[in-house]
Amino acid sequence: MSLLEVSGLGIGFGGLRAVDNVGFSAQPGEIVSIIGPNGAGKTTLFNMISGVYLPDSGHVRLDGKDVTAAEPHRLARMGLTRTFQNLQIFQEMTVLENVIVGFHQSESGSLIADLLALPAARRRAQAARAQAQELLKRVRLDKAAEELAGNLSYGALKRLEIARALAMQPRVLLLDEPAAGCNAVETEEIDHLIAELAKSGIAILLVEHDMKMVMRISNHIVVLDHGEKIAEGSPESVSKNPAVIAAYLGAGDEESVDADS
Amino acid sequence: MDALLQFMLSGVTVGAVYALVALGFTIIYNASDVVNFAQGEFVMLGGMITVFTYQAGLPLPLAAVLAIAITSLVGVALNKLALEPARGAPVVSLIIITIGASIFIRGAAQLIFDKQLHRFPSFSGDAPIHIFGATLVPQSLWVIGGAVLVFIALWLFFTKTLTGKAVLATANNRLAAQLVGINTGWVMTLSFALSAAIGALAGVLVTPITLVGYDVGVGLALKGFAAAMLGGMGNPKGALVGGISLGLLEALTAGYLSSQYKDAVAFIVILAVLFVMPQGLFGKSTTERV
Amino acid sequence: MKLSSKWMQLAALAVLVAVLPLFFPSGYYYRVGALIFVNGLAVTGLVILIGYAGQISLGHAGFAGIGGYACALAPAHLGLPPSLSILLGAVISALLAMLIGKPILRLRGYYLAVATLGFGILVSMVLTNERALTGGPDGMAVQGLALRKILRGWGWKLTSGEFWYILSALAMLVGVWIALNLFQSATGRAMRALHGSEVAARTVGIDVARLKLQAFVISAVYASVAGSLLALQNQFVTPDIAGFMHSIEMVTMAVLGGVGSVLGAVTGSAILTLLPQVLTVFAEYEQLVLGLVMILVMIFLPRGLLPSIAAKLKGRGE
Numbered sequence: 001m002s003l004l005e006v007s008g009l010g011i012g013f014g015g016l017r018a019v020d021n022v023g024f025s026a027q028p029g030e031i032v033s034i035i036g037p038n039g040a041g042k043t044t045l046f047n048m049i050s051g052v053y054l055p056d057s058g059h060v061r062l063d064g065k066d067v068t069a070a071e072p073h074r075l076a077r078m079g080l081t082r083t084f085q086n087l088q089i090f091q092e093m094t095v096l097e098n099v100i101v102g103f104h105q106s107e108s109g110s111l112i113a114d115l116l117a118l119p120a121a122r123r124r125a126q127a128a129r130a131q132a133q134e135l136l137k138r139v140r141l142d143k144a145a146e147e148l149a150g151n152l153s154y155g156a157l158k159r160l161e162i163a164r165a166l167a168m169q170p171r172v173l174l175l176d177e178p179a180a181g182c183n184a185v186e187t188e189e190i191d192h193l194i195a196e197l198a199k200s201g202i203a204i205l206l207v208e209h210d211m212k213m214v215m216r217i218s219n220h221i222v223v224l225d226h227g228e229k230i231a232e233g234s235p236e237s238v239s240k241n242p243a244v245i246a247a248y249l250g251a252g253d254e255e256s257v258d259a260d261s
Numbered sequence: 262m263d264a265l266l267q268f269m270l271s272g273v274t275v276g277a278v279y280a281l282v283a284l285g286f287t288i289i290y291n292a293s294d295v296v297n298f299a300q301g302e303f304v305m306l307g308g309m310i311t312v313f314t315y316q317a318g319l320p321l322p323l324a325a326v327l328a329i330a331i332t333s334l335v336g337v338a339l340n341k342l343a344l345e346p347a348r349g350a351p352v353v354s355l356i357i358i359t360i361g362a363s364i365f366i367r368g369a370a371q372l373i374f375d376k377q378l379h380r381f382p383s384f385s386g387d388a389p390i391h392i393f394g395a396t397l398v399p400q401s402l403w404v405i406g407g408a409v410l411v412f413i414a415l416w417l418f419f420t421k422t423l424t425g426k427a428v429l430a431t432a433n434n435r436l437a438a439q440l441v442g443i444n445t446g447w448v449m450t451l452s453f454a455l456s457a458a459i460g461a462l463a464g465v466l467v468t469p470i471t472l473v474g475y476d477v478g479v480g481l482a483l484k485g486f487a488a489a490m491l492g493g494m495g496n497p498k499g500a501l502v503g504g505i506s507l508g509l510l511e512a513l514t515a516g517y518l519s520s521q522y523k524d525a526v527a528f529i530v531i532l533a534v535l536f537v538m539p540q541g542l543f544g545k546s547t548t549e550r551v
Numbered sequence: 552m553k554l555s556s557k558w559m560q561l562a563a564l565a566v567l568v569a570v571l572p573l574f575f576p577s578g579y580y581y582r583v584g585a586l587i588f589v590n591g592l593a594v595t596g597l598v599i600l601i602g603y604a605g606q607i608s609l610g611h612a613g614f615a616g617i618g619g620y621a622c623a624l625a626p627a628h629l630g631l632p633p634s635l636s637i638l639l640g641a642v643i644s645a646l647l648a649m650l651i652g653k654p655i656l657r658l659r660g661y662y663l664a665v666a667t668l669g670f671g672i673l674v675s676m677v678l679t680n681e682r683a684l685t686g687g688p689d690g691m692a693v694q695g696l697a698l699r700k701i702l703r704g705w706g707w708k709l710t711s712g713e714f715w716y717i718l719s720a721l722a723m724l725v726g727v728w729i730a731l732n733l734f735q736s737a738t739g740r741a742m743r744a745l746h747g748s749e750v751a752a753r754t755v756g757i758d759v760a761r762l763k764l765q766a767f768v769i770s771a772v773y774a775s776v777a778g779s780l781l782a783l784q785n786q787f788v789t790p791d792i793a794g795f796m797h798s799i800e801m802v803t804m805a806v807l808g809g810v811g812s813v814l815g816a817v818t819g820s821a822i823l824t825l826l827p828q829v830l831t832v833f834a835e836y837e838q839l840v841l842g843l844v845m846i847l848v849m850i851f852l853p854r855g856l857l858p859s860i861a862a863k864l865k866g867r868g869e
Contacts, residue, residue, distance in 0.1 A: 050754060051753075052750060052753075052754075071753065072750070072753035072754045073753045073754075073755075073756050073757055073758050073759065075754075076753070076754055076755055076756035077756045081754050081755065081756075082754050084750075084751065088748040088750055088751035088754075089747070089748070089751070090743065090744045090746075090747030090748060090751065090752075091747055092743065092746070092747055092811070093740070093743055093744065093747060097740060097743075098744075100740060101740055101741060101744045101752070101755055101757075102755050104737060104740075104741050104744075104755055104756050104757050105756045107737040108737040108738065108741065109737065111738055111765060113736075114732065114733060114736035114737060114738040114739065115729050115732055115733055115736075115738075115769075116729070116732060117732035117735075117736070121732075121736050121737070124737060125735065125736060125737060128737070164751075164755060165754075165755075167755070168755060168756060296661045296664075343846045343850070346850045347849055347850050347853070350849065350853055352607065352660045352661060352664070353601060353607050353802075353806060353810070354806070354849045354853055355849075356607070356609070356661075356664055356802075357802065357803060357806050357845050357849050358845065358846050358849045358850070360799055360803075360845065361803075361841075361842045361843070361844070361845025361846040361849070362842060362846060363842070364838050364841055364842035364845065365838070365839055365841075365842025365843055365845075365846065366842070367838055367842075368835075368836070368837070368838030368839030368840075368841070368842055369839055371835065371838065372835055372836070372839065479795065483668070483672070483795070486665060487665070487669075490662070490665055494661070494662075521676075521680040522676065522680060524672075524676060525672075525673055525676050527669075528668075528669030528670075528672050528673050529669075529673070531665060531666065531669045532655075532666055532669050532670070535654075535655075535658055535662060535665075535666050536654045536655075
């Protein structure tokens with residue numbers, strides 16, 4: 001039994017099949033990359049797996065348990081979480097607070113305790129704070145801890161999102177273009193971070209445009225085109241697959257519909 | 262049966278006014294994504310200005326035209342002075358601004374005019390018309406006819422004229438409209454003028470029946486808003502259907518259930534509709550993009 | 552707000568409350584002060600709903616109405632002392648908020664605004680129309696609090712103005728303390744997260760629907776208690792307490808001062824409560840000025856008075 005198993009997943013928006021009959025699986029510690037031309041349905045696939053969109057067909061299983069219609073917060077509590085392509089940061093909160101929010105499940109307790117600042121609530125908050133500081137060190141944002149998140153650079157925010165996701169101690173982590181907009185140094189940092197996370201046993205689903213990075217760190221690659229899976233396998237086998245090469249070459253001269261909208 | 266017809270006739274009359282207010286909401290909402298809580302004040306201004314210019318000796322038609330023109334200017338000023346400087350502000354801020362504008366206009370009207378209720382003569386006398394045992398004042402026909410004409414004229418404007426299509430394009434996608442050379446600033450001015458004029462016209466038409474005072478705007482705005490929501494925000498067809506349905510529901514409630522709670526109908530309907538289909542009868546649903 | 556800790560803010564407020572009476576030219580100002588604090592309490596609740604959780608309500612006066620009429624009706628019909636009536640009103644408000652909040656809070660932006668507005672208006676209509684019970688639009692008398700007599704028995708003689716000044720100030724300070732606790736707690740942080748990005752909040756395991764409901768219920772209780780105190784100190788209550796304009800006033804106070812910060816909201820209540828007092832000479836200009844203030848603040852100080860000023864001062868310091 002795989003940790004994450006996706007089968008026959010599909011969704012349509014007003015007649016357009018944005019994703020159709022996509023399936024794959026991921027084991028603990030494995031990095032599975034989803035690649036494909038713009039508009040192939042990668043983010044839509046992520047949105048379905050993470051519970052943001054409700055798929056019309058297919059199943060998502062976590063530890064063999066069907067979690068297809070589960071809401072994002074329930075999935076998060078079961079150990080599946082994600083980052084976003086277009087950054088979803090809590091801009092008006094400090095960098096540290098952003099990560100502390102990631103500890104919500106372990107930190108939250110009785111509402112009354114929170115309202116009256118009872119010792120129990122303060123202890124919970126202290127613990128979450130300390131752990132969050134550790135995580136910030138790990139993504140090397142500890143110096144910016146007290147800054148408003150909105151003031152950070154794009155690359156730093158990408159790392160902040162990962163730190164926030166890690167706070168939940170996920171078993172499955174979906175990363176949507178974690179290196180987009182990052183410079184070479186930042187990309188390498190993220191590269192290392194992902195490899196490290198996988199080594200610690202987290203199954204990673206990765207959508208990324210930087211093909212060098214994808215080929216370097218992935219264990220398994222799933223290729224989408226026009227919402228359908230056209231190939232799957234090791235980085236070597238996929239990069240030699242004629243269908244994949246054709247999809248990538250073909251996407252350059254035809255206007256592809258952005259199925260994510 | 263006579264009673265039912267009577268209720269329906271008065272319901273359609275009131276509903277026509279709600280539909281016009283809702284249409285005003287719709288036009289501004291489409292053009293600028295702003296829900297204008299000062300919409301009811303346009304109706305008040307239409308009535309009040311007509312009353313006072315008519316009392317000053319102007320012939321009624323001229324007084325009415327003048328009232329509609331001045332109210333349009335107020336609408337344009339509202340956009341230029343209060344909303345344009347706050348473009349991109351969060352919804353809460355925009356709500357506060359238009360409510361502020363509504364209170365401001367009301368305060369100004371109370372100073373310039375007075376706090377009394379007023380009316381001017383009906384356009385075609387007050388001799389009631391008898392239809393199958395129900396009675397109808399001729400002014401009701403003016404209200405209903407006026408609303409029908411406005412909706413037809415707008416439909417023609419949006420579908421047959423280039424300007425109307427420019428307004429629709431701007432409503433659809435502001436940036437794209439700018440890119441194809443539409444002057445979106447002008448479209449905005451036009452939309453506010455149009456919306457205010459429609460509101461003022463409603464005020465002119467209905468004043469002989471319901472009277473007008475400086476504070477009638479709030480109630481009308483809320484009803485018009487309710488009608489627009491019921492039909493689905495941003496849809497002119499929805500404004501018409503929502504307005505008439507609300508008017509009918511109110512009249513039937515007043516007739517058969519409780520006249521005290523007739524004003525509650527609007528809000529009960531709203532809550533019910535929002536719970537069952539949050540996008541209204543004709544609204545389009547949206548998928549959040551992440 | 553990271554610059555000032557919870558206790559600094561509370562201390563500043565407490566000092567202000569204690570020092571202010573030294574400048575009162577007459578006993579009348581105790582009344583005005585008490586009114587500011589009661590409004591401040593209601594508005595602090597709205598800060599939790601609007602400022603923390605990012606949800607709008609244009610109907611919170613409805614809860615103030617429930618609190619107010621609980622203090623009018625429960626002593627008369629149930630024989631409950633006024634102090635317990637405050638509690639009863641708060642419980643009813645909380646239950647009602649839970650009941651209507653569930654479906655309403657799925658809505659967003661303007662839809663949420665109109666749904667809450669509808670709720671508030673329905674409450675005020677019931678209060679206006681059920682004459683037999685509520686006295687209709689003319690309102691009804693409210694029995695005073697026994698507490699003042701008890702204090703007098705202990706030798707602490709307070710005028711009604713002084714008594715309500717102190718009691719309202721205490722109520723507000725407790726309300727502010729709770730709101731500041733919440734701000735720094737897991738729940739408050741999750742509320743602010745939901746405000747920042749609902750979808751991200753969900754993916755970190757936050758039950759968004761439950762959290763919105765909590766914010767709605769808490770703010771309803773604040774409004775209800777404020778409504779009770781208002782009715783008790785006026786010893787009279789009319790349906791206006793639940794009216795649309797009262798809801799708007801509350802939201803305006805919150806947004807005017809700065810809905811992201813509790814102190815800002817209290818400042819907003821002070822300004823908007825004082826405005827009519829200052830303008831009594833020009834009573835007919837009151838609406839004009841109120842409307843103008845609302846528009847100008849939103850345009851020029853979109854984050855509200857206090858945060859905008861704080862940002863300006865900070866900018867100068869750097």
